[in-house]
Amino acid sequence: MAFGIGDLHWRGRDGRGRSTWSRGWVLAGLALLTAAILAFHRQVPDDVGNFGSLMETFLPWFGLAVPVLLVLALLRRSATALAALLAPTLIWVMMFGSLVTDKSGGGYDFTAVQHNISATNQDVGSSMDTLMQAKPDVIALEEITGAQLPTIRQKLDGAYPYHVVEGTVGLWSKYRLTDTGPVDIKIGWTRALRATVDSPNGPLAVYVAHMPSVRVKFDGGFTANQRNHSAEALGEALTREPLKRVLLLGDLNGTMNDRALAPITMQLRSAQGSAGDGFGFSWPSSFPTARIDQIMSRGITPTSAWTLPQTGSDHLPIAAHFEL
Numbered sequence: 137m138a139f140g141i142g143d144l145h146w147r148g149r150d151g152r153g154r155s156t157w158s159r160g161w162v163l164a165g166l167a168l169l170t171a172a173i174l175a176f177h178r179q180v181p182d183d184v185g186n187f188g189s190l191m192e193t194f195l196p197w198f199g200l201a202v203p204v205l206l207v208l209a210l211l212r213r214s215a216t217a218l219a220a221l222l223a224p225t226l227i228w229v230m231m232f233g234s235l236v237t238d239k240s241g242g243g244y245d246f247t248a249v250q251h252n253i254s255a256t257n258q259d260v261g262s263s264m265d266t267l268m269q270a271k272p273d274v275i276a277l278e279e280i281t282g283a284q285l286p287t288i289r290q291k292l293d294g295a296y297p298y299h300v301v302e303g304t305v306g307l308w309s310k311y312r313l314t315d316t317g318p319v320d321i322k323i324g325w326t327r328a329l330r331a332t333v334d335s336p337n338g339p340l341a342v343y344v345a346h347m348p349s350v351r352v353k354f355d356g357g358f359t360a361n362q363r364n365h366s367a368e369a370l371g372e373a374l375t376r377e378p379l380k381r382v383l384l385l386g387d388l389n390g391t392m393n394d395r396a397l398a399p400i401t402m403q404l405r406s407a408q409g410s411a412g413d414g415f416g417f418s419w420p421s422s423f424p425t426a427r428i429d430q431i432m433s434r435g436i437t438p439t440s441a442w443t444l445p446q447t448g449s450d451h452l453p454i455a456a457h458f459e460l
Contacts, residue, residue, distance in 0.1 A: 160214020163205055170201045171223035174231060178395060189364075192393040193426055196235075196415060199228040238413040240440035244457035245337060247271060250385040250431050252278040252346065253288075254449035255304075260284045263447035264291035270444060270455045274333060275308045276385035278346035279449075302329040305344045307385075311335050319373050321366040323348055328370060328386075332379070337460035340436070341379040345370055345386035363389050364396040371399025374434075381435035381460065387451065388430050404432035407456035412441035418452040431456040 173180070177195060180188040202225050209217035249272040253263055257279075264287075267275055275296060280288065285301065293299065296308035300316040303326025307313070312334040319328035328345040347370075348362040367390070374382065384404055390397045392406050408416040408427060417424030424443075429451055431441065437459040444453035 156213055156215040158216070160209060160212045160217035163209050163212060163214060163217035164220035166201070167205050167217060167220040167224055170198060170205070171227050174198055174224060174227045177393070189390075189394050189396050192395060193391050193428075195391075195393045196228075196232050197425070199224070199232065202228065232415075235409065235412070235415050239411050240413055240442070240457075241411075242439040242459065244439045244459050246273050246335060246340075246436070246458045246460050247455065248274050248276070248342075248383060248385055248431055248458065249444070249453060249455045250276045250387075250429055251444075251447070251453035252387040252429060252449060252451040253280065253284065253447070254451065255279045255281050255284075257284065257448040259448040260287045261291055263449065263453075264288060266445055266447050267453055268292070268295065270453075272455060273310050273335070274342060274383075274385075276342075276344040277306045277308075278304065278327070278344070278387045280304050280306050300329060300331050302326045305329055305346055305386075307331055307342060307344050309333050309342075319343065319345070320369060321345065321347070321373075322369040323362060323366055330373070330377075333383075335460060338381070339379055340460065341377050341382045343370070343374070343382070343384045343386070345384065345388065347387065347389040350389050367397050368399050371403065374400065374403050379435075382433060383436065383458075384430065384432040386430060387428060389428050391427055392430070400432070404434050405438075407431040407433060407438035407441040407458075408454070410441075411438040411456070416441060416443055416454065418443060418454055420450050421446045421452045422450075424452060427454075429454050433458065436460050 177192055180191055205221055249267050249270050292308045296310055298313045299308040300313055302318040305327055313331045316331040318326045319330050321328045330343050333340045333342050347366050350363050392401055416427050418427050418429040438456050439459055440457040442455055444455055
């Protein structure tokens with residue numbers, strides 16, 4: 137196969153006589169489509185299979201389309217495609233660029249750890265050791281089973297003498313807990329609680345929540361309706377909270393981009409988003425692709441956020457420092 141001299145240059149024309157500006161329109165269209173999805177993800181319909189919510193769960197990954205299209209544009213030698221790629225690149229940077237940088241730093245006087253320990257965890261004792269390495273003031277757990285609870289108490293009760301367990305969620309604290317009780321998130325059984333932590337810096341309302349699981353089904357799409365109703369119920373509870381300083385620790389089965397969590401995310405800020413280093417993906421633990429575990433707050437200042445080493449759970453533990 138022979139190539140003309142013009143084929144080796146960007147200014148040359150291809151075999152059909154098209155210049156670098158008149159070829160690559162399909163790639164340019166794909167680049168603009170990526171930009172549109174990123175910029176207008178809230179407008180993607182959620183009525184059928186909760187598709188919009190599913191897409192928002194993995195929204196940062198849409199940025200991978202940029203390097204793929206860049207390589208194809210270079211191979212195609214298309215100036216049109218390269219120019220179009222500026223749009224998704226800039227939008228992605230505006231949306232997620234701040235998450236890539238390290239925002240941690242500053243003093244702290246309170247540390248929280250959150251972990252869905254998994255009902256199938258076969259090494260709960262070792263998992264508790266991992267959590268305590270962060271030297272937290274409070275530890276929130278979800279998916280606690282009756283069989284796991286004795287081991288958890290054996291490991292934690294010495295350093296964390298105050299605790300409350302409601303259903304399958306629990307909170308262990310170095311400081312006295314008052315006003316403890318379940319929070320109704322409208323699923324028929326208890327997977328959320330509230331407690332007041334009497335910290336040395338004053339009372340702090342702490343919520344521990346495990347939103348209903350979501351599933352991706354070929355015949356039903358993204359089955360998240362129950363999770364969405366629970367998010368609304370938890371949001372209402374947070375709205376009624378009388379204390380100014382609030383901390384939410386939980387497996388929300390959704391990311392900060394997920395529109396369904398707006399009743400919660402509009403009231404609280406993410407420790408990872410405010411003071412983390414990177415995206416802090418927490419699930420699945422073997423190859424984390426989404427941060428569905430959250431530490432969120434109101435009235436206190438996060439100064440650092442990070443993930444802890446893998447345990448026997450399918451979730452990574454997460455931690456955050458706060459200045460109360």
